[in-house]
Amino acid sequence: MTTLQVDQLTKRFAGVERPVVHDISFEVAEGEILALVGPSGCGKTTTLRLIAGLERPDSGVIRLGGRVVASDTIQVPPERRDVGMVFQDHALFPHLSVFDNVAFGLRGLSRSARRARVAELLELVGLRGLAARYPHALSGGERQRVALARALAPQPVVVLMDEPFSSLDADMRLEVREQVRGILKTLHTTAVFVTHDQDEALFMGDRLAVFQHGCLEQIGTPEDVFHASGTRFVAEFMGDSDFLAGETAADGIRTALGTLTRVGALPVGTAVEVALRGDDVDFVPAENGNAVVRERFFRGAFNVYRLALDSGQVVHALKSHTEALPAGTRVRAYISAQHPLAVFPDGQAARLGRCVVCNTEFHHAGPFPMSKM
Amino acid sequence: MQAAQFSRVSRRVRDFSPRLATVAGLIALLASVPLLYVMLRAATADPADWARLLQGRIWYLLGNTLLLVVSVTGGTLLVGVSMAWLTERTDLPGRKMLRWLLALPLAIPAYIGAVIHLVLLRPRGGLLPLWLAERLGHPVTLPSPLGWAGATFILTIFMFPYVYLLSGAAFRTMGASMEEAARTLGRTPWQTLWHVTLPVLRPGLTAGALLVALDVLAEYGTVALLRYETFSTAIFIQLSGRYDRSAAAILSGVLIMLAIIVLWGELHIQGQARFTQTESNWRPAATVRLGRWRVPALLLVLGVVIASLLIPATMLVAWSIQALLNADTAAALFRSGTVGFGNFAWNSLWTALLAAGVTIALSLPVSQLATRHPGAFTRVLSRLCQVGYAVPGVVVALSLLLLVNRWLPFLYSTPFIVVIAYVVRYMPQAVRASEAALKQISPTLEEAAHTLGRGSLLAFVQVTLPLVTPGLLAGAALVFLSALKELPATLLLRPAGFDTLAVRVWVWANDGLYLQAAPAALALVLASALPMSLLLRRERIFK
Numbered sequence: 021m022t023t024l025q026v027d028q029l030t031k032r033f034a035g036v037e038r039p040v041v042h043d044i045s046f047e048v049a050e051g052e053i054l055a056l057v058g059p060s061g062c063g064k065t066t067t068l069r070l071i072a073g074l075e076r077p078d079s080g081v082i083r084l085g086g087r088v089v090a091s092d093t094i095q096v097p098p099e100r101r102d103v104g105m106v107f108q109d110h111a112l113f114p115h116l117s118v119f120d121n122v123a124f125g126l127r128g129l130s131r132s133a134r135r136a137r138v139a140e141l142l143e144l145v146g147l148r149g150l151a152a153r154y155p156h157a158l159s160g161g162e163r164q165r166v167a168l169a170r171a172l173a174p175q176p177v178v179v180l181m182d183e184p185f186s187s188l189d190a191d192m193r194l195e196v197r198e199q200v201r202g203i204l205k206t207l208h209t210t211a212v213f214v215t216h217d218q219d220e221a222l223f224m225g226d227r228l229a230v231f232q233h234g235c236l237e238q239i240g241t242p243e244d245v246f247h248a249s250g251t252r253f254v255a256e257f258m259g260d261s262d263f264l265a266g267e268t269a270a271d272g273i274r275t276a277l278g279t280l281t282r283v284g285a286l287p288v289g290t291a292v293e294v295a296l297r298g299d300d301v302d303f304v305p306a307e308n309g310n311a312v313v314r315e316r317f318f319r320g321a322f323n324v325y326r327l328a329l330d331s332g333q334v335v336h337a338l339k340s341h342t343e344a345l346p347a348g349t350r351v352r353a354y355i356s357a358q359h360p361l362a363v364f365p366d367g368q369a370a371r372l373g374r375c376v377v378c379n380t381e382f383h384h385a386g387p388f389p390m391s392k393m
Numbered sequence: 394m395q396a397a398q399f400s401r402v403s404r405r406v407r408d409f410s411p412r413l414a415t416v417a418g419l420i421a422l423l424a425s426v427p428l429l430y431v432m433l434r435a436a437t438a439d440p441a442d443w444a445r446l447l448q449g450r451i452w453y454l455l456g457n458t459l460l461l462v463v464s465v466t467g468g469t470l471l472v473g474v475s476m477a478w479l480t481e482r483t484d485l486p487g488r489k490m491l492r493w494l495l496a497l498p499l500a501i502p503a504y505i506g507a508v509i510h511l512v513l514l515r516p517r518g519g520l521l522p523l524w525l526a527e528r529l530g531h532p533v534t535l536p537s538p539l540g541w542a543g544a545t546f547i548l549t550i551f552m553f554p555y556v557y558l559l560s561g562a563a564f565r566t567m568g569a570s571m572e573e574a575a576r577t578l579g580r581t582p583w584q585t586l587w588h589v590t591l592p593v594l595r596p597g598l599t600a601g602a603l604l605v606a607l608d609v610l611a612e613y614g615t616v617a618l619l620r621y622e623t624f625s626t627a628i629f630i631q632l633s634g635r636y637d638r639s640a641a642a643i644l645s646g647v648l649i650m651l652a653i654i655v656l657w658g659e660l661h662i663q664g665q666a667r668f669t670q671t672e673s674n675w676r677p678a679a680t681v682r683l684g685r686w687r688v689p690a691l692l693l694v695l696g697v698v699i700a701s702l703l704i705p706a707t708m709l710v711a712w713s714i715q716a717l718l719n720a721d722t723a724a725a726l727f728r729s730g731t732v733g734f735g736n737f738a739w740n741s742l743w744t745a746l747l748a749a750g751v752t753i754a755l756s757l758p759v760s761q762l763a764t765r766h767p768g769a770f771t772r773v774l775s776r777l778c779q780v781g782y783a784v785p786g787v788v789v790a791l792s793l794l795l796l797v798n799r800w801l802p803f804l805y806s807t808p809f810i811v812v813i814a815y816v817v818r819y820m821p822q823a824v825r826a827s828e829a830a831l832k833q834i835s836p837t838l839e840e841a842a843h844t845l846g847r848g849s850l851l852a853f854v855q856v857t858l859p860l861v862t863p864g865l866l867a868g869a870a871l872v873f874l875s876a877l878k879e880l881p882a883t884l885l886l887r888p889a890g891f892d893t894l895a896v897r898v899w900v901w902a903n904d905g906l907y908l909q910a911a912p913a914a915l916a917l918v919l920a921s922a923l924p925m926s927l928l929l930r931r932e933r934i935f936k
Contacts, residue, residue, distance in 0.1 A: 074840050074844075104844065105844040115856075
């Protein structure tokens with residue numbers, strides 16, 4: 021069942037030429053977690069605020085639980101939308117205790133029912149003993165969970181979270197987001213959350229919606245978005261892709277790393293780019309190779325190598341931390357990916373400033389391994 | 394249809410609330426009407442009056458007023474900034490205590506300070522010359538506190554705390570990193586002070602100096618006492634002695650124009666005054682070692698403290714004791730005619746409290762609108778509410794006299810007209826305090842309340858109001874303090890027999906009964922000191 025439906029939503033701000041949210045449509049099913057992800061200024065937070073009713077759309081329709089809450093003629097104010105929101109700064113009321121913060125949204129309940137509901141939620145978020153504390157006496161992670169409990173307490177149709185983990189220290193972020201995902205899943209809560217962190221989006225979202233310049237670039241499961249990036253931007257944003265130039269030929273796509281057999285119908289002779297991530301590329305030391313190690317970056321569990329291909333292009337390759345090759349080593353690089361790679365018509369998808377790219381088709385190359393040069 | 398069903402709801406979106414805007418607009422209008430009306434009266438005054446005044450009087454007053462404004466502003470900057478630097482940035486002994494002593498003169502109205510210094514120093518019959526003559530056996534001539542030099546001295550030592558507090562806070566907020574950067578780029582500490590620190594503080598200091606300038610333009614008691622003629626005293630004489638309202642309106646018009654120019658500059662700078670911000674990595678700046686300058690510096694600071702605080706406080710206490718011990722003055726104090734000391738105190742208290750409450754309440758809609766919906770329209774409203782800064786007490790009195798006589802005669806000769814004058818005059822302080830308090834509150838708190846089912850009004854009452862209450866109380870304390878000390882408007886507007894402490898101090902002191910005036914003055918200072926200490930505790934430099 022669809023809980024949230026956003027249809028052709030557009031929002032402009034005075035004095036800004038481009039719409040901050042441009043013609044966006046998506047649906048969120050009951051119990052699903054949708055992550056809105058993109059660089060800052062891409063419109064993801066505005067989309068969230070439009071859903072909450074904190075902003076008014078210029079056009080488009082928002083339905084919450086089957087009810088129209090925003091359209092050309094309707095604008096239901098946030099207090100009547102039945103949404104829960106977790107703010108980036110948590111927005112806990114500093115003059116109220118943890119108990120009163122969580123109870124704030126529980127109205128029309130008896131005293132004992134309120135007490136029971138608050139206790140239940142504090143238990144759920146693991147803060148049972150802190151009901152009498154005030155927000156300033158809580159740690160960042162505890163504040164985060166109080167904010168979540170407060171948003172969940174009135175059993176909203178959907179919980180909206182605006183960069184909920186960004187104010188936490190890095191070491192705590194991993195722990196808290198696991199807890200939060202666990203809580204949302206336990207309660208089977210429908211949630212939309214905003215982040216600029218691709219790792220977080222991949223971890224938290226049942227599905228991801230990737231934003232860029234106010235446009236929805238791609239929406240899909242984490243695997244889909246990561247492996248079958250719909251646009252050059254998505255490929256670049258989700259996991260730092262290199263783009264390897266190639267050209268279609270009768271037998272596949274010719275690149276500096278060999279020929280890829282391709283699926284899809286592009287005319288022979290079309291210039292294309294193949295998106296490659298570090299784990300898609302491998303190499304072996306070879307005097308008569310096709311590349312040189314330029315630099316090695318130690319990343320703990322693995323090494324990242326920057327390789328300069330003889331063709332002049334640069335790609336990155338991941339290797340285990342036990343294999344350390346010095347800069348200047350001559351190597352033979354090859355594509356080691358065990359999955360299809362995204363291919364983009366050269367030049368077109370690079371024009372990410374325009375919304376044409378929202379609909380760029382993608383082409384898969386495969387199967388593997390490909391013929392060596 | 395569904396759309397029709399929700400049309401009522403759709404109007405409730407809080408993009409911009411027309412209801413709040415209307416209320417705020419009315420308040421802004423109320424706050425600016427007295428000023429506009431005086432301007433109108435000045436513009437439509439008899440051309441013959443204009444011609445007469447333009448033939449000399451206006452230019453003389455303009456010269457006098459501007460001279461005093463410049464000298465006092467310069468003096469307060471010099472004293473205020475140097476005191477702040479010495480107590481904040483150097484190893485001056487006892488600086489923690491001195492910080493308080495330098496701020497406390499704020500509780501002493503300048504005209505009371507003027508009375509004290511005048512009694513002590515006046516050329517003929519001053520206590521100090523008399524005492525010295527007795528000791529030395531021959532007459533001694535001391536610098537006279539009368540005239541321009543005396544007015545500059547008195548106003549400087551009682552107004553410098555404004556600049557001192559502002560620059561002290563700025564010295565404190567400005568962390569070490571900027572100055573350290575200058576040092577690593579090859580500047581000596583002295584060069585750093587002149588090329589980095591002071592320029593960085595300049596917008597804030599200029600704003601403070603312009604506020605002092607506005608205060609000097611509005612000052613009546615001190616200049617009247619020290620026989621220095623400015624616009625304020627001239628208008629007062631036209632109103633109280635000659636009943637020439639036309640001439641008063643013309644002079645007021647010119648005075649307001651002057652004040653508006655200063656206020657415009659102040660408002661203009663205010664926006665840019667965010668010269669320093671406390672960042673998370675803030676570290677206090679390194680302390681400058683005074684070395685052999687320690688003793689001279691300490692003497693300098695002590696000199697300021699003695700002149701502005703210790704002498705007035707000591708004299709007030711000593712004279713009060715004398716007055717209470719003497720049966721005649723004690724009797725006069727508590728039973729002059731039908732009313733006595735208790736009545737004066739009560740009149741002061743209730744008018745100032747009422748004014749503080751009303752002013753803060755009126756400031757809320759305007760500042761809520763200005764902070765939550767910033768824009769050209771709301772900025773105009775907020776500025777209109779601040780024109781009171783540019784309307785000296787005598788001008789407020791004039792415009793209220795004219796307005797009330799014409800439209801609201803039933804208010805005439807009631808104490809409420811005095812309260813209205815306080816509200817008009819001190820609305821800017823309240824608006825600024827409320828805006829500052831509201832700006833501290835993250836808008837997400839109100840948004841969180843909305844998503845938890847509260848409309849605008851409930852969100853304001855349940856979330857915003859409890860959080861801004863300390864800031865609002867501080868604003869109310871400021872208005873209370875100012876209203877308590879207010880003199881010219883109270884003198885001109887009060888109904889016959891309605892005396893406040895300030896009025897009584899003034900009347901007695903003008904009659905030369907300074908012993909009798911001392912207890913009332915002391916009560917005024919003590920009553921001011923209480924809200925003052927509350928306000929000072931909020932200042933960064935006392936934390």
